[in-house]
Amino acid sequence: MEKLEKTVDMNIQQMINLSVLELVKLGLKYGIFKAVSKKISYIDLLNQVDVPNKPLLKKLIDHLKLLGIIEETPTHLLLNSFSYEIRFPKEEHMYLLPDWIPSFEEIYRMVDFALITPNHPHVLMDFDKDADFWDLRLSSTFHEAYRILIAKLGEIGEGSRVLDIGCGSASPAYFGKLVGEEGEYVGVDYSPALLEIAKNRTEGLPVKLKEMDASLIKPKNKYDVAIMSFVLEYIENRRSALRNALDSLESGGKLIIVDAFKDEFRNVEALEFFEGLNSAFREYPSKKYIKEVILDEGFEVKFGDYGKAILLIEKL
Amino acid sequence: MPPIIDPHILRSLHRSELRRRILHYLYEIYPSATYLSEIARVVSSDPSNVRGALVGLGNRYNSESSLVYLGLVEEIVNNGFKYYRLTEYGKKVVEMLKDYQTYYRKFM
Numbered sequence: 001m002e003k004l005e006k007t008v009d010m011n012i013q014q015m016i017n018l019s020v021l022e023l024v025k026l027g028l029k030y031g032i033f034k035a036v037s038k039k040i041s042y043i044d045l046l047n048q049v050d051v052p053n054k055p056l057l058k059k060l061i062d063h064l065k066l067l068g069i070i071e072e073t074p075t076h077l078l079l080n081s082f083s084y085e086i087r088f089p090k091e092e093h094m095y096l097l098p099d100w101i102p103s104f105e106e107i108y109r110m111v112d113f114a115l116i117t118p119n120h121p122h123v124l125m126d127f128d129k130d131a132d133f134w135d136l137r138l139s140s141t142f143h144e145a146y147r148i149l150i151a152k153l154g155e156i157g158e159g160s161r162v163l164d165i166g167c168g169s170a171s172p173a174y175f176g177k178l179v180g181e182e183g184e185y186v187g188v189d190y191s192p193a194l195l196e197i198a199k200n201r202t203e204g205l206p207v208k209l210k211e212m213d214a215s216l217i218k219p220k221n222k223y224d225v226a227i228m229s230f231v232l233e234y235i236e237n238r239r240s241a242l243r244n245a246l247d248s249l250e251s252g253g254k255l256i257i258v259d260a261f262k263d264e265f266r267n268v269e270a271l272e273f274f275e276g277l278n279s280a281f282r283e284y285p286s287k288k289y290i291k292e293v294i295l296d297e298g299f300e301v302k303f304g305d306y307g308k309a310i311l312l313i314e315k316l
Numbered sequence: 317m318p319p320i321i322d323p324h325i326l327r328s329l330h331r332s333e334l335r336r337r338i339l340h341y342l343y344e345i346y347p348s349a350t351y352l353s354e355i356a357r358v359v360s361s362d363p364s365n366v367r368g369a370l371v372g373l374g375n376r377y378n379s380e381s382s383l384v385y386l387g388l389v390e391e392i393v394n395n396g397f398k399y400y401r402l403t404e405y406g407k408k409v410v411e412m413l414k415d416y417q418t419y420y421r422k423f424m
Binding site for chain 2: 098099102103105106109122124128129130131132133135136192193196197199200201
């Protein structure tokens, strides 16, 4: 279990590390740093940098500010001195997974096209139009690692009843096999294309797939485990989604949330910039916010932190 | 571990029904190779379009998205004739694409 936790945490951290470097590369490539070094104002910078998609340029500058590379004073922008070290401790080499890299390389390529226009045909992050790209990501060994971890933490096996909120295309087949004939797996997602791919893989399994917005779920049945993996960042009304997820659980049931939590991963803003090419992306949640909302909603729960990326909420 | 497939390959196939039809035909006859006009006949297209999809053609077909450039198909020259055959990597990609058949039909 500890090995899986480290695998998930370390690979998220490396995704963030590479994204920081890519943001720096964009700052250099589009002359942002050079322009800022002349102590110009925010507005002048937006006008001077020769990029047609100004809203995305603004977002890029804002993310460079969030990372502390650029600072804004009341009159102008400042370029802070910046150094960034990527560390690969030798005792952690075994946790590195290679197959999420090609997807990220593709995303880094997409940004150049997105800076021309947000609707550029090479920007391929839509859950429906580009479901095959998403499926490639969701089928990687990184996503497999946290699915195994969820199964262990939720003690998902023969006969388990599982509700997977934002199930995507790869999880239904994995959990459907685990719960077996006596169990039940309900996968909910708002992308019909991802569900279509999932459907192809789950024939003959006790899997139900529903096309629905996660915040609108009103489950009639009760489940042993509810899963929210990398989904809260796409949900507008998180409070409602969390309340509905907990309402769907039996007493003793577990809600397992996997995410790049803002209060756990340093510089996660870099990752947010790239994931933001999907128009539905909002921002990563923080564990603190989730815990506060759940207690505020009056649920009696026990929280468990498993590494940085997993929050387990047991309904008492 | 599943094969690591560059998403750029999926993107290229995503954008072209013809490239997908050619791949599926070469998969059917794998490991045999065949020549251009035979592929054109089977996929119901003309040889110049098929050549574009296989190796690129002027401005009309981007060579960087062509099946040979992407490493999915290999061009074999024998006695002055050119033949085309699916690579081992191309075979894995087609097997993966089969998961997306319904998706492509409904959402493309």
